[in-house]
Amino acid sequence: MANSMPISINYHKPKLVVPARVTPHETKRLSEIDDQGTIRFQIPILMFYKYNSSMKGKDPAKFIKHGLSKTLVFYYPLAGRLIEGPNKKLMVNCNNEGIMFIEADANVELDKLGDSIKPPCPYLDLLLHNVSGSDGIIGCPLLLVQVTRFSCGGFAVGFRANHTLVDAYGIKMFLNALSELIQGAYAPSILPVWQRDLLSARSSPCITRTHHEFDEQIESKIAWKSIEDKLIQQSFFFGNKEMEVIKNQVPSNCGCTKFELLVSFLWKCRTIALDLHSEEIVHLTYLINIRGKSLEFEVPYGYYGNAFITPAAISKAGLVCSNPLTYAVELIKKLKDHMNEEYIKSLTDLIVIKGRPELSKSWNFIISDNRSVGFDKYDFGWGELIFGGVPKAVSLISFGVPVKNDNGDKGILIAISLPPLAMKKFQKVVYNLTLRNVEGANIISKM
Numbered sequence: 001m002a003n004s005m006p007i008s009i010n011y012h013k014p015k016l017v018v019p020a021r022v023t024p025h026e027t028k029r030l031s032e033i034d035d036q037g038t039i040r041f042q043i044p045i046l047m048f049y050k051y052n053s054s055m056k057g058k059d060p061a062k063f064i065k066h067g068l069s070k071t072l073v074f075y076y077p078l079a080g081r082l083i084e085g086p087n088k089k090l091m092v093n094c095n096n097e098g099i100m101f102i103e104a105d106a107n108v109e110l111d112k113l114g115d116s117i118k119p120p121c122p123y124l125d126l127l128l129h130n131v132s133g134s135d136g137i138i139g140c141p142l143l144l145v146q147v148t149r150f151s152c153g154g155f156a157v158g159f160r161a162n163h164t165l166v167d168a169y170g171i172k173m174f175l176n177a178l179s180e181l182i183q184g185a186y187a188p189s190i191l192p193v194w195q196r197d198l199l200s201a202r203s204s205p206c207i208t209r210t211h212h213e214f215d216e217q218i219e220s221k222i223a224w225k226s227i228e229d230k231l232i233q234q235s236f237f238f239g240n241k242e243m244e245v246i247k248n249q250v251p252s253n254c255g256c257t258k259f260e261l262l263v264s265f266l267w268k269c270r271t272i273a274l275d276l277h278s279e280e281i282v283h284l285t286y287l288i289n290i291r292g293k294s295l296e297f298e299v300p301y302g303y304y305g306n307a308f309i310t311p312a313a314i315s316k317a318g319l320v321c322s323n324p325l326t327y328a329v330e331l332i333k334k335l336k337d338h339m340n341e342e343y344i345k346s347l348t349d350l351i352v353i354k355g356r357p358e359l360s361k362s363w364n365f366i367i368s369d370n371r372s373v374g375f376d377k378y379d380f381g382w383g384e385l386i387f388g389g390v391p392k393a394v395s396l397i398s399f400g401v402p403v404k405n406d407n408g409d410k411g412i413l414i415a416i417s418l419p420p421l422a423m424k425k426f427q428k429v430v431y432n433l434t435l436r437n438v439e440g441a442n443i444i445s446k447m
Helices: 060-074 110-117 168-182 218-228 240-247 258-274 317-322 325-338 341-353 420-433
Strands: 009-011 015-017 026-029 042-049 081-084 090-094 099-106 143-149 155-162 232-239 281-286 312-316 364-369 387-389 397-404 410-418 443-445
Touching: 015 060, 042 110, 042 168, 060 099, 060 143, 060 155, 060 168, 110 155, 155 168, 232 240, 232 420, 240 258, 240 410, 258 281, 258 317, 258 325, 258 364, 258 397, 258 410, 258 420, 281 317, 281 325, 312 317, 312 325, 317 325, 387 397, 410 420
Parallel strands: 099 143, 281 364, 364 397
Antiparallel strands: 009 099, 015 099, 026 090, 042 155, 042 387, 081 090, 143 155, 232 410, 232 443, 281 312, 397 410
């Protein structure tokens, strides 16, 4: 169990960081994937670095602030502001107003925070200070960066990005460029590409595929809303030992990936914990990155906009709960069938035709695999991180992040959001189905 301790932080006056050189003043349209209703929110990233004696006397805030200014030359739309065009279409006014930058000092040594730096981090609101007027969508800074120095010489870097401009891989590209430029590069090794028209609706939009991710039953929606504001979060660690136990619950030839297997297991446990009527429909929405996939069109290598689809598996709750794990695995494996150009075009057209609907919330488990994004790899001159990643589940979206446990074992950490009673049952179900068979099983719990 991870314990949090009270800390206080002294904040310096927030500043706007602008591109180091003159950049184009223009208006750029977002794609339909960028402009869907579900991702009109801010996505947080936290990264923690220990004290490095070779950098003694050097201020990480100064280095990072200077690096941001240079990076924004290449990613200048992030220094602009969102505006709405006809039919509330989101566009970026590239006016170089700048991103928000905050320096802060904490009264605690980083080591004292222990596992609480991992999801769901109880210090998120302190390490990403919400400057008044900075957390909206329209007319607000598109990126907020905070460098918090700890009394030991270690520090944390927090990034809060407007999700409509970038997805996880877009943030990865930006951070990679920032790291390279801080360490002396003249330009990023991967130059950013805009080309948002690739994922925009057709001139005559037409929905040609089934999109269960937007299905919403009125009764289920009302039931979910009655508990939505009572959600708490807990994190669960799955290393090789835990995954081996889960793997033994399906045939050796089931043909699923490690993450698909884990998601299937979590969906089943979550559905059992919610204690729904057997006829109630439950969703599993799996975010799939379309970069590098075999499609009729190719997403450019440097594309930093949102490039993912959100197909959903659906089932009656009773079937997910009562069937062997293979049942959920097979439903999730079929989501790969949606990885084709027509599905993507149908999705972009649906977003326009239906007025940017949000993903279904009622009994929907939404999961994103962030293991390969590399938020735990960035070196700003101080060496490797001790943790880097999305610091909590955001609304209903859970993120799989790579971590090491106290024994140094590598694994996947996932923060789950549920109402309190369902969370207690979820924890018992996970333990009974898996963790009781693993010596030293890890559950990191924070509420």
